[in-house]
Amino acid sequence: MAVVQLARGRHRRVQEGHPWIFQGEVEEVRGEFAPGDIVTVVDFRGRFLGKGYINPASQILVRMLTDRDEPVDRDFFRRRLERAWAYRQRLLPDTGACRVVFGEADFLPGLIVDKFSDVLVVQTLALGIDRWLPDIVEILDNLLHPRGIYERNDVPVRRLEGLTERKGYLRGEFDPRLTIVENGLEIAVDVAEGQKTGYFLDQRENRRAVRPYAKGGRVLDCFCNVGGFALNAAAGGAREVIAVDSSEEALEAARLNAERNGLSDRVRFQAGNAFDVLRQMEANQERFDVIVLDPPAFAKNKAALEGAVRGYKEINLRAMRMLPEGGFLVTCSCSYHMTPDIFKAVVADAARDSHRRLRLVEERAQAVDHPIVVGYPESHYLKCLIYELI
Numbered sequence: 525m526a527v528v529q530l531a532r533g534r535h536r537r538v539q540e541g542h543p544w545i546f547q548g549e550v551e552e553v554r555g556e557f558a559p560g561d562i563v564t565v566v567d568f569r570g571r572f573l574g575k576g577y578i579n580p581a582s583q584i585l586v587r588m589l590t591d592r593d594e595p596v597d598r599d600f601f602r603r604r605l606e607r608a609w610a611y612r613q614r615l616l617p618d619t620g621a622c623r624v625v626f627g628e629a630d631f632l633p634g635l636i637v638d639k640f641s642d643v644l645v646v647q648t649l650a651l652g653i654d655r656w657l658p659d660i661v662e663i664l665d666n667l668l669h670p671r672g673i674y675e676r677n678d679v680p681v682r683r684l685e686g687l688t689e690r691k692g693y694l695r696g697e698f699d700p701r702l703t704i705v706e707n708g709l710e711i712a713v714d715v716a717e718g719q720k721t722g723y724f725l726d727q728r729e730n731r732r733a734v735r736p737y738a739k740g741g742r743v744l745d746c747f748c749n750v751g752g753f754a755l756n757a758a759a760g761g762a763r764e765v766i767a768v769d770s771s772e773e774a775l776e777a778a779r780l781n782a783e784r785n786g787l788s789d790r791v792r793f794q795a796g797n798a799f800d801v802l803r804q805m806e807a808n809q810e811r812f813d814v815i816v817l818d819p820p821a822f823a824k825n826k827a828a829l830e831g832a833v834r835g836y837k838e839i840n841l842r843a844m845r846m847l848p849e850g851g852f853l854v855t856c857s858c859s860y861h862m863t864p865d866i867f868k869a870v871v872a873d874a875a876r877d878s879h880r881r882l883r884l885v886e887e888r889a890q891a892v893d894h895p896i897v898v899g900y901p902e903s904h905y906l907k908c909l910i911y912e913l914i
């Protein structure tokens with residue numbers, strides 16, 4: 525097994541639980557290896573730090589799997605998957621639709637497994653785990669007995685690992701259009717064509733959290749996708765909900781979801797660019813009691829942060845102008861690079877410019893099946909802040 529020796533002083537972050545070793549942090553690599561192999565990682569003085577998979581094609585040279593000197597074999601992956609599933613079973617009231625494996629945060633770097641009803645959707649986003657995919661599929665099959673397993677590796681990040689994009693059935697053949705139940709609502713999910721793995725499970729608890737705010741009010745849900753926040757607002761007793769998304773496919777699913785939950789009379793879906801829609805609504809002097817903003821990741825990397833800040837500021841500013849005193853702004857960001865501090869500063873900036881004052885009522889993150897690892901800040905990516913306009 526090849527040995528990766530870190531440069532002087534570069535061991536601390538790894539010791540504190542960060543799972544990535546970048547190219548520039550390495551003193552030398554000794555021994556033969558193939559890309560994707562398991563390697564041993566030692567500090568500058570040669571002390572054992574752990575094992576992980578190596579990929580010289582990636583900026584992230586090694587992704588750590590363990591800090592123990594243990595064999596990394598099929599049994600190792602079985603134990604990791606069992607542990608991840610046990611965590612969900614213990615903490616979620618309902619595992620009908622949940623993230624079973626959240627990559628690095630479940631000590632399985634690059635692996636995503638989502639469960640939608642009795643079907644699993646898998647992504648392998650690093651070469652090291654991609655090589656284990658056949659084993660992972662078998663282990664998941666034995667552990668969860670799904671009706672089928674679908675691969676959603678049609679994601680550009682795989683290219684950073686030298687991997688190609690692909691999708692399709694790994695186990696069984698089934699109708700990829702399924703129904704899940706979330707917060708008591710029936711949601712249609714298309715695991716083959718839906719965005720990401722089919723549905724954004726990370727917002728489950730935040731969607732539920734908007735219900736009391738929405739009660740009796742007029743609600744705007746921007747970037748609604750298949751209607752998650754909008755439907756919860758309506759189920760929470762909103763008088764009227766308008767939901768906006770730029771994707772016609774997402775809105776089509778959203779309309780069906782409203783219908784099957786008997787909420788169509790109170791939820792209206794509108795296609796459009798949320799930036800334009802917000803500007804137009806503001807010009808029309810529309811008023812809402814609650815506005816939800818859940819845009820896609822504007823900052824996919826650090827370089828994109830500046831532009832992202834402008835985007836977040838604009839939508840938050842416009843939303844604040846349409847909220848009365850006592851209204852609530854539910855504002856989200858799913859970019860890791862938009863840290864909680866920066867995000868709060870952007871919201872404060874928007875409040876200043878719109879001459880509004882705010883009270884932070886709830887500071888929320890992603891659902892518990894997307895755990896946050898201390899020492900690995902990248903695992904805290906979703907912010908959901910609820911502000912009251914005062």
Ligand code: SAH
Pocket residue numbers: 719723724727731746747748749750751752753768769770771774796797798799818819820
């Ligand atoms: N709130 C959703 C998830 C939002 S994901 C939920 O609870 O599940 C982001 C959504 O923004 C996607 O559905 C995407 O289609 C949409 N989107 C991206 N750019 C947009 C734009 N400029 N205007 C409106 N919608 C946009």
